Amino acid sequence: MECQECHERPATLHLTKMVNGEKLEIHVCEKCAKEKGYISYEEEAYSIHDLLAGLFNFESNISHNQATNKEKRETLTCPKCGMTYRQFTQIGKFGCASCYATFQDHLNPIFRRVHSGNTKHDGKIPKRQGKDLQNKQLVKDYKTKLQQLIENEQFEEAAKVRDKIKALENNDVEGGE
Amino acid sequence: MIMSLQPFINEAISPWLKEEGPNNDIVLSTRIRLARNFDKFPFPIIADKEELSPIVQLIQDEYHHQSFDSYQDLEYISMEELQPIEKRVLVEKHLISPNLAEKSINSGVLISKNEQVSVMVNEEDHIRMQLYFPGLQLEKALEQAFTFDDWLEEKIDYAFDEHRGYLTSCPTNVGTGMRASVMMHLPALTLTQKMNKMIPAINQLGLVVRGIYGEGSEALGNIFQISNQVTLGRSEVDIIEDLQSVVKKLIEQEEFARQLLVEQSELRLEDRVFRSYGTLKYSRIIESKETARCLSDLRLGIDVGYIDHLSKTILNELMILTQPGFLQQYAKETLSAKERDIRRASIIRERLKLENG
Ligand SMILES: [Zn+2]
Ligand SMILES: [Zn+2]
Numbered sequence: 345m346e347c348q349e350c351h352e353r354p355a356t357l358h359l360t361k362m363v364n365g366e367k368l369e370i371h372v373c374e375k376c377a378k379e380k381g382y383i384s385y386e387e388e389a390y391s392i393h394d395l396l397a398g399l400f401n402f403e404s405n406i407s408h409n410q411a412t413n414k415e416k417r418e419t420l421t422c423p424k425c426g427m428t429y430r431q432f433t434q435i436g437k438f439g440c441a442s443c444y445a446t447f448q449d450h451l452n453p454i455f456r457r458v459h460s461g462n463t464k465h466d467g468k469i470p471k472r473q474g475k476d477l478q479n480k481q482l483v484k485d486y487k488t489k490l491q492q493l494i495e496n497e498q499f500e501e502a503a504k505v506r507d508k509i510k511a512l513e514n515n516d517v518e519g520g521e
Numbered sequence: 522m523i524m525s526l527q528p529f530i531n532e533a534i535s536p537w538l539k540e541e542g543p544n545n546d547i548v549l550s551t552r553i554r555l556a557r558n559f560d561k562f563p564f565p566i567i568a569d570k571e572e573l574s575p576i577v578q579l580i581q582d583e584y585h586h587q588s589f590d591s592y593q594d595l596e597y598i599s600m601e602e603l604q605p606i607e608k609r610v611l612v613e614k615h616l617i618s619p620n621l622a623e624k625s626i627n628s629g630v631l632i633s634k635n636e637q638v639s640v641m642v643n644e645e646d647h648i649r650m651q652l653y654f655p656g657l658q659l660e661k662a663l664e665q666a667f668t669f670d671d672w673l674e675e676k677i678d679y680a681f682d683e684h685r686g687y688l689t690s691c692p693t694n695v696g697t698g699m700r701a702s703v704m705m706h707l708p709a710l711t712l713t714q715k716m717n718k719m720i721p722a723i724n725q726l727g728l729v730v731r732g733i734y735g736e737g738s739e740a741l742g743n744i745f746q747i748s749n750q751v752t753l754g755r756s757e758v759d760i761i762e763d764l765q766s767v768v769k770k771l772i773e774q775e776e777f778a779r780q781l782l783v784e785q786s787e788l789r790l791e792d793r794v795f796r797s798y799g800t801l802k803y804s805r806i807i808e809s810k811e812t813a814r815c816l817s818d819l820r821l822g823i824d825v826g827y828i829d830h831l832s833k834t835i836l837n838e839l840m841i842l843t844q845p846g847f848l849q850q851y852a853k854e855t856l857s858a859k860e861r862d863i864r865r866a867s868i869i870r871e872r873l874k875l876e877n878g
Contacts, residue, residue, distance in 0.1 A: 438689075441688045454692055455753055459753035463754065481683075
């Protein structure tokens with residue numbers, strides 16, 4: 345991608361600017377970015393490599409007054425791989441699958457920016473493992489239903505639903521529908 | 522050299538690339554890449570060497586020398602066993618990424634005999650499978666990628682979350698973990714300065730355009746790769762549909778631009794093509810940039826019918842064959858830039874003589 349200002353050098357900076365509530369994407373080279381004031385000289389420029397790190401700088405400027413919250417977030421540590429939130433923002437990569445759960449509360453803004461506003465998967469589900477996932481979803485639904493039935497004192501119905509849950513939890517697909 | 526490696530690095534052109542694909546006058550190839558991880562192990566970026574070895578072990582035990590569908594004889598090659606030039610050759614054939622080439626212990630690649638499938642192990646993610654198809658075949662590529670993915674998944678517990686999808690090391694790949702890309706030869710759009718204007722519009726649709734060869738924004742040989750940027754919140758099918766429609770549009774525009782070039786400046790175009798042909802045929806010293814430009818002209822000349830005795834794959838083949846890794850692999854020694862330019866010219870001359878003979 346070439347720089348949208350000089351049309352000479354490649355665009356190494358990819359910025360988003362809010363103009364009248366509209367998100368504007370800006371793709372410029374470092375030189376033009378500085379000349380046009382998209383970034384100041386002191387501010388750390390973010391290249392495509394630390395695009396993510398850049399996103400965080402951007403965000404932290406806004407929430408500057410919430411220093412304690414920020415501090416808390418920075419020291420969040422993944423119990424499985426030991427990666428901290430601060431490290432994650434610096435290298436822009438997760439350390440393991442559990443990092444996703446650990447940093448869960450802070451990921452949506454990042455995903456939204458990287459994936460055109462999306463935060464939730466809508467695609468392939470693993471063929472083998474997916475079966476469990478579908479069952480899990482069913483169990484969840486049945487449990488809600490069971491709760492309702494018990495509250496309504498429809499115990500006969502409730503017993504049937506409880507059997508279905510048991511069957512599913514024993515991974516007996518027959519017990520589904 | 523390890524014996525099993527030989528076929529992969531002796532031939533510049535992968536067997537699958539010799540087949541004719543749809544729209545192959547403009548689309549060179551289609552690729553689907555899926556990123557997957559094991560749920561139990563830390564990602565390569567943070568893992569110790571020991572933590573990565575069970576992954577390599579499983580891949581070797583379960584998939585080395587196995588076959589699946591038309592993908593025969595999967596061969597696991599460890600990065601540790603490779604010489605730098607051999608790694609470079611695999612990069613030039615797009616069988617591995619430059620990132621994987623930098624690794625050694627506990628990372629490697631599983632390649633099918635026809636080189637249509639390669640599975641990089643412990644690159645940025647534990648698994649990155651790539652499937653290649655000649656010409657424009659996004660639907661077929663996706664279908665095959667899914668089947669291959671299902672086959673791998675029989676033995677591997679993937680890191681998958683119902684809300685976030687396939688979990689990847691980089692947040693830019695999460696969700697589908699899919700990067701679909703189409704490699705296109707767009708000489709007429711480049712020549713008429715239209716490509717520069719189209720790129721921002723394509724970017725706005727969530728697609729990325731970049732040169733395959735060359736650095737930064739330049740696309741050597743007028744070869745561009747168009748791929749999806751977004752991997753989360755859209756299904757694989759939707760993603761390739763978008764990509765497909767943009768690629769079709771580009772094909773239309775390129776065809777139109779070629780037609781105009783032929784109509785409006787036939788003699789100049791013909792002159793350009795034959796000058797480039799002459800340069801390739803008779804040069805004694807040639808740089809990679811000039812090579813790429815001349816090969817692009819030559820390929821355009823074949824496509825519009827000025828030259829009819831050369832095969833269409835000559836562009837792909839010579840683009841790869843004249844890369845530094847291949848040149849040195851053939852020379853069996855390390856070459857300086859100057860020596861490479863001489864070697865490059867001679868390889869091109871030989872290759873063209875072969876076509877004529
Ligand atoms: Zn600029
Ligand atoms: Zn972690």
